[in-house]
Amino acid sequence: MxxxxxxxxxxxxxxxxxxxxxxxxxxxxxxxxxxxxxxxxxxxxxxxxxxxxxxxxxxxxxxxxxxxxxxxxxxxxxxxxVRVGDNHHHVVCRSCGAIADVDCAVGHAPCLTPSDHHGFVIDEAEVTYWGVCPTCAAAAAS
Amino acid sequence: MxxxxxxxxxxxxxxxxxxxxxxxxxxxxxxxxxxxxxxxxxxxxxxxxxxxxxxxxxxxxxxxxxxxxxxxxxxxxxxxxVRVGDNHHHVVCRSCGAIADVDCAVGHAPCLTPSDHHGFVIDEAEVTYWGVCPTCAAAAAS
DNA sequence: AGCAAGACTTGATTTGTTCCAGACAAGCGG
DNA sequence: CCGCTTGTCTGGAACAAATCAAGTCTTGCT
CATH class of the missing domain: 1.10.10.10 (Winged helix-like DNA-binding domain superfamily/Winged helix DNA-binding domain)
Known part of the structure; x- marks a missing residue:
């Protein structure tokens, strides 16, 4: 850009x-x-x-x-x-807080549809994956 | 309880x-x-x-x-x-911040698997649906 | 009942963020 | 290029959320 x-x-x-x-x-x-x-x-x-x-x-x-x-x-x-149109999600490290991008599991927003939406009008599904990044995993292993 | x-x-x-x-x-x-x-x-x-x-x-x-x-x-x-074992998710109102529970779209944690996990070891997928609650939708319509 | 680790209280402090107001600078349509 | 509008600066002040610190009390084990 x-x-x-x-x-x-x-x-x-x-x-x-x-x-x-x-x-x-x-x-x-x-x-x-x-x-x-x-x-x-x-x-x-x-x-x-x-x-x-x-x-x-x-x-x-x-x-x-x-x-x-x-x-x-x-x-x-x-x-x-920066907002891009690809509706991607994020994976966050529980240990150090690092964030990485992850492509949407399905492809377009909202990429998931809840079974019971309680009357809400839903326009977006935001997914956050929680885990441990490679660096912290290596540090923990030693 | x-x-x-x-x-x-x-x-x-x-x-x-x-x-x-x-x-x-x-x-x-x-x-x-x-x-x-x-x-x-x-x-x-x-x-x-x-x-x-x-x-x-x-x-x-x-x-x-x-x-x-x-x-x-x-x-x-x-x-x-209170943490319950059902791995449910949440829908949040953009207007008033109200939160409601939503059953997991698939059924067990991690209920979604990203295509590329960047080497992260993922143990949970948290989904937040964004939208407008019935109350706010009604208020906006009038 | 007595003891030590753990939990709580009080009160101050830090951190992230927003609001304020007036003066100045810059963008953009005419 | 002029002027109106919008954005930015200085610099405080205020804010809420969360954390730190030191001393006191309580829980649960023996």
Whole structure:
């Protein structure tokens, strides 16, 4: 994803193109599942001084616009990733909190249909797999 | 679930039986998906003065012991429910945050197997359905 | 009944996040 | 290129959720 691609995405969503927004999208494209604090640090590396409010504002604005997806596994702080259309899921390490992408088991949202939906109108099924990552498994074995 | 049942469960898990722990388990049995703050209030209703720290400690201890399950949908605070063996899932209202139980789509944990697990050793698949509850849907329609 | 580990209390502290208000800067349509 | 609108900055302040620390009490074993 180039800076130009990011610009187009922003415009398509009716959002102005600013240095800060481009930086946030670029950072999250290169490093998915990043928490807010790390986003702030990385944004400053590529775009110079940016206030922490600006980053919070941008994350909120882009999430509302549907360009970002906010994920927050139990016990973790908020993390963000660029929203892509593939409806993928996540596997989280119980030991170190590492997150990896996993393709959807079926293919399109909602990829699962509950037996009894209690009258809810369901538009998405989010799956989180819990386990232990290879690194932590190796560390535990020794 | 009677107080005696709760006592047995605690002892089976090697935990001491205290007023606070019995109260927490009872409250969560009667009101699943309750957030920490509400647990504290309800515990105080049934068991008199209990420090908020004690409730946090109890929730942690019982979760570690496997008697409770902690759930935390994106954008929500931590909620707890008594852990039952049926591996059910949850449907969450995007509008008001209401949570309802949903039976597992397949039947046993892990009830879904990802195509590419990236070397992770997976022991559980947690599914969160997102949608709008009947109440909010009705309110939006009017 | 006595004892020690474990559980609880009190109170302060940290962490992540949001809100505020006014001044300034920048994007984009005309 | 001008001006309106939107976004960002400074920098505080406030917030709720959760955790830490030290001392006191209680449970359950002997």
């Amino acid at each position: 180039t800076g130009a691609d990011v610009e187009v995405k922003l415009r398509e969503s009716g959002l102005r193109v600013t240095r800060q927004r481009v930086a946030v999208l670029t950072v999250l494209h290169d490093h998915p599942h990043t928490d807010t604090d790390t986003v702030i640090r990385r944004v400053r590396e590529v775009a110079g001084d940016v206030s922490h409010q600006a980053v919070y504002d941008v994350l909120r604005a882009l999430t509302d616009a549907g360009l970002l997806r906010r994920i927050q596994p139990t016990g973790s702080v908020a993390r963000y990733e | 009677t107080g005696a049942d709760v006592e047995v469960k605690l002892r089976e898990s090697g935990l001491r039986v205290t007023r606070q722990r019995v109260a927490v388990l009872t409250v969560l049995h009667d009101h699943p998906h309750t957030d920490t703050d509400t647990v504290i209030r309800r515990v105080r209703e049934v068991a008199g003065d209990v420090s908020h720290q004690a409730v946090y400690d109890v929730l942690r201890a019982l979760t570690d012991a496997g008697l409770l399950r902690r759930i935390q949908p994106t954008g929500s605070v931590a909620r707890y429910e």
